[in-house]
Amino acid sequence: KMATGEWGGTMNLTEPQCGTDLGLIRTKAVPNGDGSYNITGQKIWISSGEHDFTDNIIHLVLARIEGAPAGIKGISLFVVPKVFVNEDGSLGERNVGAACAGLEHKMGIHGNATCVMAYENAKGWLVGTENKGMAAMFVMMNEARLGTGLQGLSIGTAAYQAAVEFAHDRLQGRSLTGPKSPELPADSIMVHPDVRRMLLEARAFVEGGQAFTLWTALQADLQHSNDEAEAQKARDYMGLITPVLKAYLTDKGFHVASLAMQVHGGSGYTEHFAASQYLRDARITMIYEGANGIQALDLVGRKLPANGGRAIMTWFADIDAFVSENGGETPIKPFVDGLTDAKKKLQEGTMWLMQNGMQNPDNAGAASTDYLHIFGLTALAYMWAQMAKAAQAQVDAGSTDPFYANKLMTGRYFVERILPDTGAHLVKMKTGAEVLMQMPAEAF
Ligand SMILES: Cc1cc2nc3c(=O)[nH]c(=O)nc-3n(C[C@H](O)[C@H](O)[C@H](O)COP(=O)(O)OP(=O)(O)OC[C@H]3O[C@@H](n4cnc5c(N)ncnc54)[C@H](O)[C@@H]3O)c2cc1C
Structure with missing residues (x-):
């Protein structure tokens, strides 16, 4: 019923004292002895937390089972329906402990009810394994x-x-x-x-x-x-x-x-x-x-080193293969050259992170957003090179469809006026953490 859109769903992670740092979650789960739990705590900024577009809303709630280890290792996931579901799939009674305590006022996405959710002995069931909620x-x-x-x-x-x-x-x-x-x-x-x-x-x-x-x-x-x-x-x-x-x-x-x-x-x-x-x-x-800063940390801290850097090495190898297959004096040379240069800078940035991020983690944190942008630019350069190749093939085959000519003109703008930003991002990321960290906090 969720897949068909008959019922809605939410994810309840954030609490007043924690957004990024979910190890600080306080919402509690107490076992009832019948496989269910009583969930108590406050969640904030919950998208689609309450509304009457659907007959039921299935809340996924992160909470801490009594006695669980502190921090992120003690978080479990629960399914907490707004309305209980009977054995035959029909709707039963309201889960009275799960309620919307207010609507957030915000600058945009007014089509979505962003809610404060109050759980007061709301009945829920564990999803997966205890303490493996994240x-x-x-x-x-x-x-x-x-x-x-x-x-x-x-x-x-x-x-x-x-x-x-x-x-x-x-x-x-x-x-x-x-x-x-x-x-x-x-x-x-x-x-x-x-x-x-x-x-x-x-x-x-x-x-x-x-x-x-x-x-x-x-x-x-x-x-x-x-x-x-x-x-x-x-x-x-x-x-x-x-x-x-x-x-x-x-x-x-x-x-x-x-x-x-x-x-x-x-x-x-x-x-x-x-x-x-x-x-x-x-x-x-x-x-x-x-938050996007956290995505950048995830990229440099977790995703790059995963499996000994296997994914990024494959990415470089795929781009190298494309470049060698499509090199030479062809009309798409500017795209291939642009991709080659962007990939070189991404590789240089990756090396810099390996050398400097390990010895001082603040260097990795300081470089992460610029590195992510070099990555994004390289990814788009790779896409543009492939699109240019396909469009040029159509033009070479005699197509006069303006779609292909326009594609090549748009791509030229990307290569000539956007892609050079990789150079600035690389220079910035290589300055390291000192320029960011030297000023005492009280001086701000
Ligand atoms: C409209 C709206 C809808 C939302 N919907 C939901 C929802 O449905 N369910 C839900 O659970 N939550 C929801 N959220 C919450 C949202 O996911 C959080 O706001 C977001 O994860 C950031 O957490 P925070 O606001 O506590 O910011 P904080 O964690 O306080 O971060 C503040 C700033 O500090 C930075 N920062 C924090 N920690 C670090 C770190 N370790 N390293 C570097 N930088 C750091 C962040 O990048 C950010 O720029 C919603 C929020 C809004 C505004």
């Missing part, structure tokens, strides 16, 4: 992180489309090279190079991000391949790519929404168009499902 919750969270990356990208996509529509309609000023629509009182803002910069920046991220999500979706399928080597490679990629996709696409989704607002001018900041809503809605994606 591992159980991560089955869902890994998927939710991919969904959040897609959410950031999708809001950016909608914002870009709105900006294009506005730019066609808005007449302001004349082209620097002479009027393009002399019959009108002014040209559309489409003629201005700086407006083009914003639109192409947005479009290059959107199309690159879409390819990246589809490529990742393919890996998600390949995890279930009958060929064990192929399945293992896909699993490695899913682990490595999840924090990159979540953080990079949400950072850029918000950036695109901001560019789209700028294209709208004052009409974007006021509420006449959807631009301001997109900006507000996009912002949360950088925070929930693990």
Whole structure:
């Protein structure tokens, strides 16, 4: 019933004293002796915590069984239904101990009721094993992180489309090279190079991000391949790519929404168009499902070293193979060269982390966000190189469909005006922790 959308679901991790650091969870679970538990505690910021869109809401709640070890090792996962389910699947009585204690007021995503949830001897059942609640919750969270990356990208996509529509309609000023629509009182803002910069920046991220999500979706399928080597490679990629996709696409989704607002001018900041809503809605994606700074730490601290660095080595090898297959003086050379350079910088950043992060973990923390951005840029460079190859093949075969020509023009913007950012990120990450940590906390 959850899969069909008849019932809703929530995830209850956050409490007033803990968001990122879930080892601080206080919600308690007391066994009733019949396999069920009584759950007591307060959860905050619970998405879709209460509403009447569905007949039932199934809450997944992290709590600490009485006597469990302190910290993250003592957290268990429980299923707590809003309404109990009878043996025959019909709905029974209300689980009166599970209640919404209030709605949060927030800057965006107003279509979602974000709730304070009060559990007072609410009846729940253990999911999985005692004290292994985080591992159980991560089955869902890994998927939710991919969904959040897609959410950031999708809001950016909608914002870009709105900006294009506005730019066609808005007449302001004349082209620097002479009027393009002399019959009108002014040209559309489409003629201005700086407006083009914003639109192409947005479009290059959107199309690159879409390819990246589809490529990742393919890996998600390949995890279930009958060929064990192929399945293992896909699993490695899913682990490595999840924090990159979540953080990079949400950072850029918000950036695109901001560019789209700028294209709208004052009409974007006021509420006449959807631009301001997109900006507000996009912002949360950088925070929930693990703040983006935490994704960067997950990438450098857990995902890179996993299995002796097997996933990142495979990633480099796959890019090298693509480069050697597609090298030479072809029309897509700028894409292949751009990818080669980005991969080199990612490799250099990885080496720097190995050498400097181990000796001082603050170096890894200080470099993590810039490293994640180099990774995101390299991933998009890889996607753009593949898209350019496919588009160029169509052009070479005589296609006059503007889709392919436009794809190549958008990709050229990515390679020439976005990809060079890898250099700045590498320089910044290599400065290490000292510049960040030297100032005493009380001086802020
Ligand atoms: C609209 C909305 C919906 C939400 N929905 C849900 C939900 O359905 N279920 C749920 O359980 N939660 C939900 N949350 C909570 C959300 O997941 C948390 O807000 C998020 O995980 C960050 O936790 P926090 O707010 O406590 O920030 P904090 O953990 O206090 O972090 C504050 C800042 O410090 C940084 N930081 C913290 N620790 C570290 C560290 N060790 N290293 C480096 N930087 C660090 C963070 O990156 C962040 O920038 C929601 C929140 C909002 C606003």
